[in-house]
Amino acid sequence: MEPELSAQMEDYLEAIENLCRDDGVARVRDIARRIEVSTASVVGAIRTLKEKGLADQEPYGYVRLTEAGGRAAASVVHRHEVLQGFLEDVLGLDPEAASEDACRIEHAVSPETLGRLGAMAEFLLGDAHGDLDWPGEFRKFFVSRKRRKKA
Amino acid sequence: MEPELSAQMEDYLEAIENLCRDDGVARVRDIARRIEVSTASVVGAIRTLKEKGLADQEPYGYVRLTEAGGRAAASVVHRHEVLQGFLEDVLGLDPEAASEDACRIEHAVSPETLGRLGAMAEFLLGDAHGDLDWPGEFRKFFVSRKRRKKA
DNA sequence: TCCTGAAGTTAAGTCAACCTAATATTATGA
DNA sequence: TCATAATATTAGGTTGACTTAACTTCAGGA
Numbered sequence: 021m022e023p024e025l026s027a028q029m030e031d032y033l034e035a036i037e038n039l040c041r042d043d044g045v046a047r048v049r050d051i052a053r054r055i056e057v058s059t060a061s062v063v064g065a066i067r068t069l070k071e072k073g074l075a076d077q078e079p080y081g082y083v084r085l086t087e088a089g090g091r092a093a094a095s096v097v098h099r100h101e102v103l104q105g106f107l108e109d110v111l112g113l114d115p116e117a118a119s120e121d122a123c124r125i126e127h128a129v130s131p132e133t134l135g136r137l138g139a140m141a142e143f144l145l146g147d148a149h150g151d152l153d154w155p156g157e158f159r160k161f162f163v164s165r166k167r168r169k170k171a
Numbered sequence: 172m173e174p175e176l177s178a179q180m181e182d183y184l185e186a187i188e189n190l191c192r193d194d195g196v197a198r199v200r201d202i203a204r205r206i207e208v209s210t211a212s213v214v215g216a217i218r219t220l221k222e223k224g225l226a227d228q229e230p231y232g233y234v235r236l237t238e239a240g241g242r243a244a245a246s247v248v249h250r251h252e253v254l255q256g257f258l259e260d261v262l263g264l265d266p267e268a269a270s271e272d273a274c275r276i277e278h279a280v281s282p283e284t285l286g287r288l289g290a291m292a293e294f295l296l297g298d299a300h301g302d303l304d305w306p307g308e309f310r311k312f313f314v315s316r317k318r319r320k321k322a
Numbered sequence: 323t324c325c326t327g328a329a330g331t332t333a334a335g336t337c338a339a340c341c342t343a344a345t346a347t348t349a350t351g352a
Numbered sequence: 353t354c355a356t357a358a359t360a361t362t363a364g365g366t367t368g369a370c371t372t373a374a375c376t377t378c379a380g381g382a
Contacts, residue, residue: 028339048360061340063361068338080347080360111287121284128275136262136313143312152303161294162287179369199330212370214331219368231330231377 023072027127030096031055032065033074036083037093045082099126102138110141112159174223178278181247182206183216184225187234188244197234250277253289261292263310 025033035054039046048066052059066083069075074089085093100122107118129137144154176184186205190197199217203210217234220226225240236244251273258269280288295305 026338049358057339058341059360060342060362064339107284111284111291113283113287117281117283121279121281124279124281125276128272128279130268130272130275132264132268133258133262133272136264139313139316140262140309142316143309148312149303149308152300157300158291158294161299162290165290165293177368200328208369209371210330211332211372215369 025092029065029069029072030092030127031123032062032069033085033089033093034096034100036075036085037090037097040085046084047082051083096126099129099134102134102141103129106137106141110144110154110158112155112162176223176243180216180220180223181243181278182274183213183220184236184240184244185247185251187226187236188241188248191236199234202234247277250280250285253285253292254280257288257292260306261295261309263306263313 032051032055035051036046039050039054043050048059048062052062055062066075066077069089070077073086074092075083075085077083103122103125104115104118107113107121108115111118113121143149144152183202183206186202187197190201190205194201199210199213203213206213217226217228220240221228224237225243226234226236228234254273254276255266255269258264258272259266262269264272294300295303
């Protein structure tokens with residue numbers, strides 16, 4: 021059903037989805053800026069997304085996702101959000117770094133692992149575990165561990 | 172200093188390193204089997220590793236890593252081990268799945284995130300946190316959460 | 323010794339993803 | 353309205369990673 025997509029195609033889908041959400045529409049130019057490729061590359065990518073039935077575009081017009089494209093994009097965005105949440109809230113990375121890492125890991129992580137990472141965040145940040153202050157405890161541990169390693 | 176390596180080149184380094192460790196030597200044929208590519212691909216990859224000063228090989232002979240190649244390989248292996256440990260011992264994935272995920276994520280994870288994942292495993296599996304039985308507690312939570320979601 | 327099969331190599335081509343430069347279309351403000 | 357700037361597209365080329373098929377080299381047994 022859902023076709024296998026390369027990391028690159030997933031990036032294009034994600035960019036289109038996010039632009040549509042933020043700006044209402046997705047222009048070739050803006051997609052290129054987000055992904056940091058040339059507009060020619062975007063045009064090429066859109067052609068293959070069209071062939072796969074994931075995107076639509078009238079000549080010289082805006083890019084839109086099809087039903088299937090929207091579903092695929094939602095999957096990528098979901099992976100990104102779970103990962104970013106985990107990296108930021110559980111591991112304590114700053115948002116910038118968390119987003120960059122999420123951008124790369126989102127193409128590599130399995131559904132199983134993603135699900136467990138999400139569950140772990142829920143567990144540690146919620147109140148299911150008793151009275152453990154996770155972010156605080158871990159931060160303390162992490163800092164003292166660093167000191168320990170340096171020695 | 173250390174040159175930027177593609178995920179593929181990292182895979183070749185890792186395979187060579189592991190074969191040397193397990194079998195004492197690394198043959199083209201065995202590298203090909205590990206990575207699941209043709210021997211011709213391995214020959215090509217070794218040529219580029221040689222050009223980068225990471226591998227040595229006399230014609231028709233065994234493949235060995237140079238000093239620099241060994242360092243690069245160690246970095247990959249280290250990433251793999253930390254990730255696999257985390258996925259297996261903290262998230263509770265079975266070893267097979269953990270290894271496969273580690274193989275993909277190892278090329279995407281930042282040093283910062285890797286360090287924190289390692290610290291987290293240490294924290295949760297060690298005895299620094301009080302009396303929380305992590306694997307057990309998380310497993311319970313994960314199972315009941317699944318049931319909750321299904322409903 | 324030599325011949326034969328396994329292992330390594332080379333040749334030639336495919337494919338995906340990118341690029342630059344040139345061209346086409348659209349949109350805008352004077 | 354129409355020149356010009358901005359945007360989209362096409363043409364043509366590069367690179368990395370892979371393939372199959374043909375070839376060399378090597379090592380062991382009859």
